[in-house]
Amino acid sequence: MTGPLAGVRIVEFDGLGPVTLAGMVLADMGAEVLRLKRPAGAALAFDEVGGAILHRSRAAVEVDLKSAADLEAVRGLIGAADVLIEGFRPGVMERLGLGPDACQALNPRLVYGRVTGWGQTGPLADQVGHDLNYLGLTGALHAMGGADRPPPPPLNLIADYGGGAMMLVSGVLAGVIAARAGGRGQVVDAAMTDGVGVLSSLFHALGARGLWSSAREANLLDGGAPFYRCYACRDGGFIAVAALEPRFFAALLTGLEIDAAEVNQYDRDSWPTLQAHFEGLFATRDRDAWAAHFAGTEACVTPVLTFAEARTYPQATARQAFTPDGAPAPAPRFDGAAAVPARATALSLAAATAAWSPG
Template sequence: MRPLAGVRILEFDGLGPVTFAGMVLADLGADVIRLTRGSGAPAAVFDDVGGEILHRGRRVLPVDLKSDADLATVKHLATRADAVIEGFRPGVMERLGLGPDVLHAANPQLVYARVTGWGQTGPLADQVGHDINYIALSGALHPMGEPDRPPRPPLNLIGDYGGGAMMAVTGLLAALVQAKATGLGAVVDAAMTDGSALLTSLFHALEGRGLWSDRRGSNLLDGGAPFYRCYACRDGRFVAVGALEPRFYAALLAGLDIPPAEAPQYDLAAWDGLHSRFAAAFAERDRDDWADHFAGTEACVTPVLTLSEARNHPHNLARATFAGGAPQPAPRFNGEHDAAEPLPPALNPDQALALWP
């Protein structure tokens, strides 16, 4: 049995973090009904993005929230739910008559999780934005990329998914535990600015000790260290090097046939020269040659795989990390690996009410 079996969650379909959070919760076993745009609903309210991967494992119910009947169905489902998750701009749910005050009056134990970029309060709360804007303001974007160039967006992994979806899931689960103990639900305000700022905690700690510079590409974990970065190989593909510990660094040097006396690890003045030396060495062979060369050593050298290559790597195949072209649920519990549930057929209101009577 999956950990969240029996937990009912009502997901108001949206872009980015809500869709991902709904997938994670369904992967963990929650019974999730995903509300999508009905024929008469305004396009600004619901968006259908994600396909069979991001929408897997939960039933879908098309609704028109301008319809009194559909609105009544949604309110009834909220009285039977353990949690609601939504990602609209502040005030949208209240104007629909589905705000936390209304739903808590009918279901005091309801956990109401809200995911936005700027949060429910603050001077920017009503402003538009996207992942790149939120991580820019939180300080998470500035360290990304090459020195003396503009920061490079790290896909939408830090704002939408790390700082938004996963913080919302964490807050929702914590509030469910609290609701079980107290009988009272909570409103979870998951702002991507807050969440992505939290993800930078280590770098604030390092900066406070004088161990982190604002100059990109000059630090231990941002590509500044020659032993913690990616290198191009002869075939134009790349390897990732993560030889942080002295023992691992020694294995890296041995694999590159570089005498340790010529490559002091933590002499920052030597880093630029070592970058060039390591780059020249890795450029002499193809990526997979290097992967074979370092296999079984402690040098922490791995090939940088494309999405399609990752699906077919032997380690990922052995763990069934992917199936049907999609990443599978994580983490695992008690050594069990539960495969993702497929995308079920859509519901109509009567069917939804029968599921959660």
């Protein structure tokens, strides 16, 4: 791989969720990543769920962390690395003798990246959980979904990947810059709950100004506004409407043949009636017919695509947003970086050690 992180060496301790995605993103940016994984016979049911996509661009090295010889080899790799990333529960790496203090004693410049749901400290630090649990304690989950039903699981994009993986990546990159400037490594404690809190900053800011209610479907950006939500179409597909600004709202009304003089966009009392009117109108045509109808206008109306449809949508095709085998292409993009990521490979521990040994 080529990219801005070329020459940066990263040891990734294999795990589910955010570490795997973080390893992929860093490898896509050009870092040389070694993914240390359990021996094949000891692999857990979900270990290889990432497959060719989430495990791309880097080599997988089988390691038995119960083996003294393998542990010693891993220490050698860490000594030659710029970054270590792991997502075990607090204390696991320390019990292996691979905690931050031990690893930075081997390599003072090492950036030690850790990601967990609750963080390394606090009363929940040792508690198990998953994306939905972490998200539930941030306030963000409560704000999602319809007013008359429980909040829906919003995939695992927000806590695992937004608050976890992306915050881990940004922390690691900051640590690498600091290590190169000052010669000392950093310990990055990326807690998914902390990260989602940062991602939710806008809503905390709106709430502080009295502009956000804790009631679901009662706000500008949570489906409460009839001009910022999705609607069902005649064929069972959906259309996304995001006409927030008055100019865009006017274009929406024009496209729906509604007299703008009869509508006050920000009159909240009229929102339920306007939403019902929009629902009736959008139900009269198929999704793609509405998309074509609004194409080229400023109404901010677009189709809601399936994953399969997204891969062949003209915008994605023009930007080569997916690789020829259908995987998402690396993002963000950099001049001179490879557009197509490398495939996942396998490497023996001995070969990895030899490749990373000085000289």
